[in-house]
Amino acid sequence: MNITYDEAVKALSVAVEKAKALNIPVSIAVVDTGGHPVAFGRWNSVYGVADFAVKKAKTAVMFGVDSDVMGNIIAGAGLNGYGMINANDGLLTIAGGVIIKNSEGNIIGAIASSGGTPEQDKEIATAGARGNL
Numbered sequence: 001m002n003i004t005y006d007e008a009v010k011a012l013s014v015a016v017e018k019a020k021a022l023n024i025p026v027s028i029a030v031v032d033t034g035g036h037p038v039a040f041g042r043w044n045s046v047y048g049v050a051d052f053a054v055k056k057a058k059t060a061v062m063f064g065v066d067s068d069v070m071g072n073i074i075a076g077a078g079l080n081g082y083g084m085i086n087a088n089d090g091l092l093t094i095a096g097g098v099i100i101k102n103s104e105g106n107i108i109g110a111i112a113s114s115g116g117t118p119e120q121d122k123e124i125a126t127a128g129a130r131g132n133l
Contacts, residue, residue, distance in 0.1 A: 001033075001102065001106060001108055002032040002033050002034075002108055002109065003030065003032050003033075003038055003100060003108040003109030005038060005039065007100075007108070007109075008030040008032075008038035008039035008109065009039050010131065011030055011039070011100060011111050011128040011129060011131055012028055012030050012039045012040075012041050012111070012128060013131075014127055014128045014130075014131025015028045015041075015111060015113060015124050015125060015127055015128030015131070016028060016041055016043050017127075018123065018124045018127035018128070019043050019113065019115075019116075019124050020043065022116070022120060022123070022124070024115060024116040024120050024124070025043055025044035025045040025046070025115050026042075026043055026045050026049070026053070026113045026114060026115030026116060026121065026124060027040070027041070027042045027043075027045045027049045027050040027052070027053040027113070027114050027115055028040070028041045028042075028043070028053055028111065028112065028113050028114075028124070028125070028128065029050075029053040029054040029056075029057045029111070029112050030057065030100075030109060030110070030111045030128070031054070031057040031058055031061055031109055031110050031111075032061075032108070032109045033061055033107060033108060033109060034061075035057075035058040035061055035062055037054060038109065040053075040054075045114075045115040046115070049114040049115045050114075052096075052112075052114035053096070053112045053113060053114040053115075054112070055091055055097075055112075056094070056096045056097030056112035056113075056114060056121075056125075057097050057109075057110040057111055057112035058091065058097075058110070059091040059093055059097050060097035060098060060099050060110035060112065061099060061107065061109060061110035062091070064099060064107055065099065066095070066097060066098050066099060066122070067091075067093055067094060067095065067096060067097030067098075067112065068093070068094060068095035068096075068097075068118065068122065070091070070093045071093030071094055071095075074093050094118045094121075095118035095119060095121055095122040096112050096113050096114055096118060096121030096122050096124075096125055097110055097111075097112035097125065098110060098111055098112065098122065098125040098126050098128070098129040099129065100128075100129045101129075110129075111125045111128040111129050112125050113125040113128075
């Protein structure tokens with residue numbers, strides 16, 4: 001099952017509201033279970049972080065864990081980590097990519113924020129992921 005457009009927009013809206021409350025300009029991406037963009041928003045952020053948001057979301061959904069968790073896994077993978085990061089047109093394994101689950105606990109997509117610190121990005125994305133339920 002994939003996230004619907006309406007669910008993606010709801011998650012995006014909740015995340016943007018969190019970013020506004022924190023006064024952090026960010027780009028936010030929501031992807032389906034295949035890592036394909038469903039919704040995207042840029043709230044006063046610089047252009048360069050847009051790609052980061054997409055890659056963090058894609059990383060989270062492709063591995064079924066938040067992007068920072070995948071970063072910890074890759075950090076211990078030695079030489080194999082290079083291949084893991086550079087697979088699928090590049091992944092980004094820092095905090096800010098969060099999986100989205102439906103009410104049954106199934107992964108339906110992921111959301112990611114980029115533009116703040118890794119901790120702020122994760123807080124913003126987590127708000128969006130939880131706001132979808």
